Each structure stands twice: as structure tokens, then as C-alpha cells.
Amino acid sequence: MNLGHLIEEHPADRVALIDGETTVTYGELRSRVGAVRARLVADGIGVDGRVGVMAGNETAFVVAALAGLGVGAAVIPIRPTSPLPELERKLEVVAPDVVLLGESGAWALAHQAGLSAPLVDVAELPTVVDDPPPVATRRGDDLAFLLLTSGVSSDAKVAMLSHHNLAWVQEAITVNAAEGVGPDDTVLGVLPFTHIFGLNVVLLAPLRVGATIVLQQRFDAELSLELIRTHGVTTVSGAPPMWQRWAAAPGPDDALATVRSASSGAAALPSDVFEAIRDRYGVEIGQGYGLTETSPVVTWSRGITIRPTSVGQPLSGVDIVLVDPDGTPVEPGDTGEIVIRSPGVFKGYLDAPDLTDAVLTGDGWFWTGDVGVFDDEGYLFLVDRIKDIIIVSGFNVYPAEVESVLMDHPAVKGAVVVGTEHGETGETVVAHVSGEVDEAELDRFARLRLSSYKCPTEYRFVDELPVAPTGKLIRRELR
Amino acid sequence: MARAPSFRFEVAPDLPGADTISKYGFGAIRRLVHRLWDVTVEGVENVPLDGPALLTPNHLSFCDSVFVPASAPRRMWAIGKGEYMDSWKTKHLFPALGMIPVDRSGGDAAQVALDTAAKVLDGGHLFLIYPEGTRSRSGNLHKGRTGAARLSVRCDAPIIPVGHEGTLAIQPPDTFMMKTRLPCTVRFGAPMRPSDFGDPDDPRLLRVFTDAVMFQIGRLSGQTYVDTSAGKSDTPSPGLPPGRAPSTPALPSGGTAESATEAEGGPGGWRAPLRVVPAIPSIPAGRVVDTTVAAARRGTEVASKVVDLRERRAGRTQEPTS
Secondary structure, X not given: OOHHHOOOOOOOOOEEEEEOXXXXXXXXXXXXXXXXXXXXXXXXXXXXXXXXXXXXXXXXXXHHHHHHHHOOOEEEEEOOOOOHHHHHHHHHHHOOOEEEEOHHHHHHHHHHHXXXXXXXXXXXXXXXXXXXXXXXXXXXXXXXEEEEOOOOOOOOOEEEEEHHHHHHHHHHHOOOOOOOOOOOOEEEEOOOOOOHHHHHHHHHHHHHHOOEEEEOOOXXXXXXXXXXXXXXXXXXXXOHHHHHHHHHOOOOOOOOOOOOEEXXXXXXXXXXXXXXXXXXXXXXXXXXXXXXXXXOEEEEOOOXXXXXXXXXXXXXXXXXXXXXXXXXXXOOOOOEEEEEEOOOOOOEEOOOHHHHHXXXXXXXXXXXXXEEEEOOOOOEEEEEEHHHOEEEOOEEEOHHHHHHHHHOOOOOOEEEEEEEEEOOOEEEEEEEEEOOOOHHHHHHHHHHHOOHHHOOOEEEEOOOOOEOOOOOEOHHHHO | OOOOOOOEOOOOOOOOOOOHHHHHHHHHHHHHHHHHOEEEEEOHHHOOOOOOEEEEEOOOOOOHHHHHHHHOOEOEEEXXXXXXXXXXXXXXXXXXXXXXXXXXXXOOHHHHHHHHHHXXXXXXXXXXXXXXXXXXXXXXXXXXXXXXXXXXXXXXXXXXXXXXXXXXXXXXXXXXXXXXXXXXXXXXXXXXXXXXXXXXXXXXXXXXXXHHHHHHHHHHHOOOEEOOOOOOOOOOOOOOOOOOOOOOOOOOOOOOHXXXXXXXXXXXXXXXXXXXXXXXXXXXXXXXXXXXXXXXXHHHHOOOOOHHHHHHHOOOOOOOOO
């Protein structure tokens, strides 16, 4: 599948995007994409070129990304809220031939002189041209996207994803899935399209099947609920902090009445959020699992009975094996590192063969660095990141388990645990806690619920914990 | 050397060892053990006198299966190789000690063993299982397998962690005779229940609970814990050469992802095979460094410090014998 042809088959009058007051049909979208394609071709950008797209969840993002794919270039989504120094660094790394700007990225025009790539405001381009150039020929293995992996790991990496990588996942979650996304669905587009989850699951897969996407540029819980009600949204994907805000947002309790699929990804969904949404709106959130490097979906919960703490079951066609550090598969029921083989697995990191070799084998196994366990029915449960494991007296301590126990204390608002060197036990557990709580009381609370080697030996009380917008904790800032 | 602790011969007509020969045979073995060796039993009050429980000792020597049952106030049962029933030397002795023979050649041997154990526990009896799965050749305490935790959840039976020392000197590996007059200590720990460590319905609990049990066993036995299976070497590996695949484990019940896909066909019709290893992943070439670091951290540098037990360990030989 050449992603440049993503929207070609759909009826011209079908609504593709709802962007505020504006409605864009598939016919209009094709016309606008053709016009931008003409501009790119005129600028000499074609097969093997690189097109940056710096836009939020707005029509310009969709037009620019599809135009970039259509001329055969690799598309590089760039977060429009990136601070200037970060933008400069990103452009140095990915070296785009041009960066197409949406409304939310237009601020960068003022800094053009200091940037290494030419900027073009999509709003300045025509929406129709007489004879748009044809979509360039691309093979499935050709590069479609260069994605900057999300910033919780210290070193930013650029994942190379092919047309086939994304197209395969699109098919797996739409036409090839029980209760997959279909042409009659209306999807809430609030997860950022610059992130693989928003890009492939919320934007491209629904476009592929001819669904309608309701764009929401900035997250606002009340506005989301209003968009859902107004446009009869059927499919909502969100990150855990979003679901938390929707659970508490003012508005009627039937706000999600039209929703037939609710999903969460990017970080673990707290069970109280799952329960709050279910109890208030009558909707069960299904979790999924995936990484930028897997385009992203490998497990999900659509079409199966939802287990609130599980990330669901593997998609048809995905192989998942849990292994020990030496690569031996663990016994059924035991935890191990999640190793994946799927047509969605990426081609490697840009200009970083060593990083690629550390996670990807020649025969296509991707070592995720995540620890998980399957239950007897094939549901996957995530445990933690391997590199976050703290080793105390030879025993593995998973920070997530300790944090979840500490968070159960009613006075604790947030908790992050990290390991520090310890002469006797190798490492020891140190807890960073926010909230008005007595140390001795919290220690007693933990000791009742955790094996003694897992109990923090030191508590540090802080006002705020570092949390990324997706809800992931930024642990390295506390080490 | 000492009198055997008080003991009740539990009658279980549907389990092996219910006959009179077994009854008197086991009584004689118990008394003999306490006469021939200097056995110290600690924490015997932790073993419930009624109802089901799992006993999970460390495993150093063949004779662990004699000293642990001989130290408890009740009988206990355990799974043993079916082959023992073929030899005249063992076919009466082992059932008297509580061994339930299970044929391990079948494809569903693991399930049969679990079901057999569940039957013992559901009958309200004690069941002995070595969580390391096999004897430790290094003297270290190895990563526990999750079977005991699984049984504990399934049968709502507590786990009594057991730590012993001295059996390795009494019967070193590959020797048949047991050296008499040596000391042996068996310590029973406080009962542990899965629900004290999390939600028993959450599959993540199995590893959490297993590790908690192993930690207690380590405290009771005084051993250093290493997070590798007992069947594997616990010395840090220098790392596999780039591109080399790990050894291929046996497929528990056959099949591959491909065959499963074919068998169940159709989009969306296939789910992850459960008791089937779908394929053996190879190790990324650049992974070698990580493996070494992880192994080194787990292996030698991190020694379990069990201060109060270190003194008692002083006399024991811990040198690997193989």
C-alpha cells in the first residue's frame, strides 16, 4: 500500500474532517492535497525528499502530511508547540527539505532566519490547482514517516516507518478487526497527530476507511464532550490524563451516549479512572499497547471483553514472546520482556545503526524494553520498563508496583520511586512523594502491603512530580 | 541424637501412602532421621495442623525430600517422577514419604502435575513443592517458578516458606549415601497469602508473590538470591556473541504462531497462543552489552545480606560441586 493513495477511493461528498466551523469533504481534501503536492513538486521535492509538517490537529496537518506522502517524500510531524531551541535541534537531526506550517506552527515564520529548513505556511497555498501532479509511485518498504520518539527516554531517537508498516496496522485495526473502525464511524481527533498513536490510529486509519474525524486542536475536556455530542462521535481515543478530566468534567452524564468504542493508550490507565468513566457515562475504556517502533498497535481491547487493567490481546498477525534477559521464553504465567514480530515493526532508527542493533534483530524481532505478563486467556498486562527496574539484594523491584501502593494512601497525590546505589543490597528504593503525609505513617502503610525489600528506605517529599503530557512520569529527572 | 517432634499421621485414603506399611515405614524414617542427624527444627508452629498449605523449601540435595517431611508435624505430599515406581528400591519408600508419581513424558505433564497438587490441597492436606524447580548446583537461591503461587491462588491455600541448611553436606550431589551425625536445620516461616500482596485475579501477582516467597526462603536458609533459573548458570555470562540465538526450549504442547493462524484461520480469529511458545526470538546484536550489565548486576555484585543468619551459615560449604 502506498499511503499517497490513502483517500482516493472515497466518495467526494463524504465528510472527511470537521475542523471547528469548517467541514472538509473527501473531494475537497483530495483537491487541497493535490494543490500542495503541485507546490512541492514545483520546489523539486519528490521521492526520497523530506517534508516536515509542523501543525496541530487541524486541516493543514492532514493536507500537508498527505501531500508529502503523495510526492513520495518521508513526512516528519513536528509538534507545533516545540520551543524554538528544541525546534532548531529537531530540524538539525531530521534535515527536512521544507517544513509546511499549520496555523499553530505559523509562529515559527518569525524565526525563519535562524532555522535550517525553509518554511511554508499552508494557509498561503492555493486549495485547488488545475492539473495536480499524480501520486508518486512508492513500494511498501519505502520510507513514509520519520517520527521523533516520545520524550520520556533521555536520548531522542528518530524512528523510520515504511508505508507498509503503517498500512498494515491500519488494516489490522479496521477491516481485519472484529468491531474495527469503519466508514460510518465518527472519530474524535484530539490525541496529537504528531505522535504515532494520534497519527496512525486516530487520523490515518479512519481516513483510510472513509470515516469522519472531528478535529480538536487543544485539549479541553468540556469542548471534547460538546464535540462528541454535537457530531455524534462514535470512537474516542485518549491518553489517561484526558480520560481523567472527562470523568470529572461538568456536563450531562449521557455525553458519551453515541460512543461505541473508547480507548486509552500511551500510559497505564488508572483503574479509578476506568471506573469513574464507566459509572458516569456507561462506557468501558479498552486499553491498547504499542510503541512508535511498532506503528504503534500490537495489542488492543476492541471486540473482546474488556479487562480494566489489561492492554488487551495481540492483533491478528502479531507475534509476542515474553523472554528472560538471555532471550529464553519465560514459562506461561510468568513475566518477561515483551519481544514483538509484526509487519508494523519499524525499519530502524535514522542514522543510528547501533541503537537499531540494540533492539531489532535481522529476522524482525523488536525488543521493546517493556516487561509484561499474559494471563491464561491471552490478555497482556504491562508491568514496567526494564530500565526502571531496581535490583535490591538480587530481587527485581518494579517501580510501578511500589508507586501504586504508595498512591493507594489517601493523602498521597503522586509518587515516583527510583533506585539508588546501596552498599549492602546493591540498590535501594527511594520514593519521591507529593501530598500532605507523615513519613512514618506512609512507611507503615507500605510495609503492610509490600515485601520488605520493596519498601522505600528513603522518602523525599516534593511539591510537584515531573509528568509528561501523555501521563508518563519522567523518572530520569529524579535519579 | 534427638527425639522427633510430635507428629500426626494424616489419613488420606485417596492419596498414596495410606497403607499400614507406609504408616509405620514413615514413622520409622522420621525417628531414624532425628537419631542419625542433629536436626534442629524452628518455626514448626507456623505449619497449620489442619487445612491445606503449600510448603516451599529451597532445594540443595536429594535428601531435602526426607528432612523437610521429617521435620513437620503433619504428613505432606509431593510430585515425583513416575520412574521411581519402576524400581524396587523406591517404589515403597517414596510413596510412604508422600510422593505422588506423575508421568512426566506426556505433553500436558505440567498441567497434570498442577491438577494433582490441587487435588491434595483441595483435600485439605499439605503439599510440598520446590519453587526453584530443581536443585541449586551453586548453593545460591535461584529464581522461583510461579507454580506454587498459582496453586496458592487456585486452592486458596497459604504458602509456608521453608529454608533449610545442612543437607548439601549430608548428601552432596551425585552421591547415594547420606553422611550421618551432621547438623541440619529446617526453618518454617510464617504463612503467606497471595491477597496480602495484591489482587489474586491480576496475573502480575504470580511473579510478585513468588518473589516475596523466595525472599522469605532466602532469609530462612541464609542463601544469596540470584535472579536466574536454577537450571541455568548463575555466574554472569559474558553475553552471547552477536546474532547467536538462545537455546531452543521445548514447545510445551507443540505448534507455532503460523500453525495456530492456519488452524483458526480468518482475520481476527487468532489470539496469542497461550501455552504455546509461538516462536523463539533472536537476540539483537547490540543487546550483548545490556545482557552483561544485567547479569553482572544480578549475579555477583548484589549479595543478599541476611545479617542475623550469616553466623549460622558460617560452617556450611557453599562451593559448587559440579
